[in-house]
Amino acid sequence: MTALWTSAELRAATGGALAAEVAVQRVGFDSRQVAPGDLFVALKAARDGHEFVPAAFTAGAACALVEHGEDPRCLIVPDTLAGLTALGAAARARSGARFVAVTGSVGKTTTKEMLRVALSAFGLTHAASASFNNHIGVPATLANTPRDAVFAVNELGMNNRGEIAPLARLARPHVAIISNIGTAHLGRLGSQAEIAAEKGDIIAGLEPGGTAILPADSPFLPELLARAPRALTFGEAPGADIRLLDYTAAPESGTARIATPQGQISLALSAPGRHLALNACAVLGAVVALGLEAGRAAQALAGFGAGAGRGLRRSIPLPRGGSILLMDESYNASEASVRASVSVLASQQGRKIAVLGDMLELGEQGPAMHRALAPAVAAAADLVYVCGPLMGGMFADLPPDRQGAAAPDSVSLAPLLRAALQPGDTVLVKGSLGMRMATIIQALDAPS
Template sequence: MSGRGVLWTSADADAATGGDSTAVWAATGVSIDSRSLEEGDLFVAIEGERDGHDFVAAAARAGAAAAIVRRVPEGLPAGFPLLVAGDTMAALNALGAAARQRSGARFIGVTGSVGKTSTKEMLRLVLGRQNITHSAVGSYNNQWGVPLTLARMPLDTVYAVIEIGMNHAGEIGPLSRLARPHVAIITTIEAAHLEFFNSVVEIADAKAEIFGGIEPGGLAILNRDSPHFARLIDCAFMSGVDHIESFGRHPDATARLEKLVGHPGGSCIKATIAGDPVCYKIGAAGEHWAMNSLAVLLAVRAVGADLGLAALALAEMAAPKGRGERHRIAVRGGSAELIDDSYNANPASMRAALAVLGAARPQGRGRRIAVLGDMRELGERGPDLHAGLAPDVAAASVDLVYAAGPLMRHLFDALPARCRHLHHATSAELIGPLKAELQAGDVVLVKGSLGSRMGPIIEALLARPAATPPP
């Protein structure tokens, strides 16, 4: 067994799930993926697109303490402990609910169309500097990610940060009721997942489902600059939440952004938090990071942590992989700067990324280059929303645009000829021409939805990294 403390015993898990273990066991973690399982984990055989029962034997060989199953799989070592439950997904939810019930931590739930993961990561950083903090690594924010995050929570957790996402209406409510946050943040409401909604208003209503899980007397933190602010307040009141704070540039915001000075490595921020002036730095560039940091500081204050220490810790926050991470790469004649925003995209995050590119400073004869892939799940409005990014490209003073995919063709055609450089059906077709074009001093942004496969472009550009990081 690993050096981690015991998280679940067979008796605890049997009681939580209503299942029966075939032997006595103790687990130090929980996993649903045999490839990343650590020794001592409890493996849960989720039945989804791939049946987790097919991987129980591999989990056992990797050192799993036990497995939750609906049926006994083949190929198991003799005596390997099983917890037999009627529905393994229901069992995972039950573990999550039991973990939440036994915890004395203060819980913060985070949702929104854009910025969920970066806000969660900021909270994980600043609260983790003060006491034991638990949150998911990565974007584990869906119907299995939330219960898994809860089930993995150490018993001595003081602060827990739970990211909650959705693609369809009705998904956030059950997850919020499972997590039962004391504080709920909605970062912003934007045109994301429009393929599954008739309007952005419906998206606002879906995000507002988070209010249904807030603990009695809890706090909702909302974007005061959002055109949906009043609607969200109404939804909060209808859910019995009457303690609301806000963030933004609006003069009535509880946390108000007074001044923002950006530089390539981050931002300097002057703000007023509940009437008190606060100045701090954040190690990630872009106004969207600054705005969400205000929500973070409000949440820190709400759970009783030290606001000043949290503000100081934000200087250590760097953009995560695929969400604005910066690299120095080797190119013809020297080096260029790469902004990796390849993890995902919607119109709001695309505008934010283009603004970051516009604020970047090419060196010498360098240029601003945008490599953009399709934004998915926008439904029939997809073509117009892509073409509508043309003013943002112009505002960012982009010199060259490389575009991939049928939807991004609409933006490409809407651009002036001077920056309309190359369009291909797939991202892979851009790699060779892009690598040949890049020269010393360039700043290149790569962004698109996960399904547009912009990640391989990043991998190709990082194949020969330069020795020095970006300034």
Template structure:
């Protein structure tokens, strides 16, 4: 019989709290959201824009085993009463870590971290009992929640770590204490908060500070900040440094990489041994992603051939480069949905995918681009500098959403039809006006730009009533 995730007495010992009502409950999961809570979950109250205490009665009505709370006046129990519920969640996370024999991998980076995390989770699942961050649960509550949810018998686990400010990744990696820590690539994400690319590299390097003694620090050999990342790693408990990329001298190097609208393939050199691989994802940036996945997989005790086999079956997630054929009143078009988030590096990578995807039946390439946020004083310049990448991608029509995209609009050459929309809602209407049979539509922008709603409207058929005649 499978052991429960948490017993009441284990949760009490971990948190140092006070049990009310029943002291014999068992929890099979941990939840912070009554909408997704499952029967026998431990409901953890968090306070943000809304106070989770208000939802305790609903959680108990939905079958929660108990609720971890700061107040005893929030309805029927049983309750585990603690001074601070987020600290209580962190305490559960630490206890989960201490009782586990799992190999823990931490992943961060300015671009590619979620794609690498998801693919690495697939590799781990193929190799045994795996656990991984749900969605992009990579912040101050998402990482402890993921760790607190880790089943006792997990063999390998991967945790995504994000940040907006210096010091945030240090807190997360110290909680997880990974055996392997990976930085994908450094780019100008969160430049507004950190001020310089050097500061971004330093903040990402904090992930190495949580490594267990003799842990493995993995960093991108091709990155301009590779020496800086390696220097930080050498100052930690890391016993091994492993670099990856497309540079032949890297310990894990991808060569002969080719990408087509149907997928990508190449060879990976693992300490001199060459292994062929293929992925269903598209774009030159997948050369770096694949190298990172091989590096972390091998560092976690999985051989390169097993990594290659698992990688071949990985499907890109919605919003992260997934390609789909969509029927509409005037025929069919191809949607390249990369709408989850964006910075200048990932935007160029996505546009290269658009360039490699040929329209059909006389169609055209359309790009729907949302503004990139948190870039600081250089934001206007960084938006305008995308003009060359848009032109090189063979875009016929570009729909630009958000105030900062006005700078790209003004920098585009005359041969590109540029439509400026103040927001995503206006962009949806503009796209419906210009969409035709055989077109390829690429959508990307910062999450707050709202262009993911355009992608959803397209997939759900809400973006068009009658289409456009050619």
């Protein structure tokens, strides 16, 4: 097997000192996931990664990127995060792959996974297995780009102003997608205009001649277009280059008709939701921008399925017999994604239960934005269970016959929900990551 990184390449990329000759097959920073042949990066986070270097070598790590160490397999640099970033930059510089980067208020990871599926129809495609979208995850994803990759996908995220541009300049995409401009992190950035400006910074990293894929339905499209030397638009708006013409939902799937510069195509997805069809439009825009066949990509997307925490659907048996259908959206939440999720819930069969946690980082507009969800939630769900003070405000505006229970946190809510479940129920679980909605999922999976 050809090494992903040789000792000579590691030294050249990072400027570090490495006494041993090693062959690295993968780059990682989680000591719990070290496998033989890995380069373990000892980052300084909640705990100093240098504490775990001996265990990493015991687990089979070929090398460790460190700031100090005696083992000859240690690649010693002044700063491990800077070293990882340099390694990512070197990987990008040596690669002959075509790179696509995606950002947006919601749907980044789903769009990234759709890109992985669609582009794999044309050649070896590299993308991170998780949401590696920050100043650590992006260089790690780049550093793991296979030598023979034909396409590579990077997801770019942010929490504060000024974080997208350096990630984009590191990734240097040939195609940059902005999936949407929403209200996530509104409390930190202050306005949607600032969010749009931050998301638009992905354009600053485009390779010369690169193409931006922009949301035609966004009121900020003119500002984004002004920043993009070349662009394709997607969405439902008249004139969109990749336009969703119609969408038909089914309980477990969806079909769409989409206009592209290559002609109209039909798209079938094995997961429901109009928002997924729009994500697919963005992906098809990237496919077109890369000079590939949109129809072939659409065929590949028929095999796309949502992941855990991001719309995964599965049956869970109940202790007293029968089962429920879980719609697991527990990873995160924003106003747009909650509306999209409850819309999918409304199309399901049986009794429909929405389990919602607070949407965080919305600042002073948070209470009003939560209460504005009440009509859509009431129309979609037969019963509603909530945790957190913000969703508690929304809960108070629901009709009494829709009110299941409200609790301060997910731990308190879980037994109230579990006691109320009946065979045939469909249960949507959604909330911001900080609300720990995965606790609800764990409670549903736990034996009685």
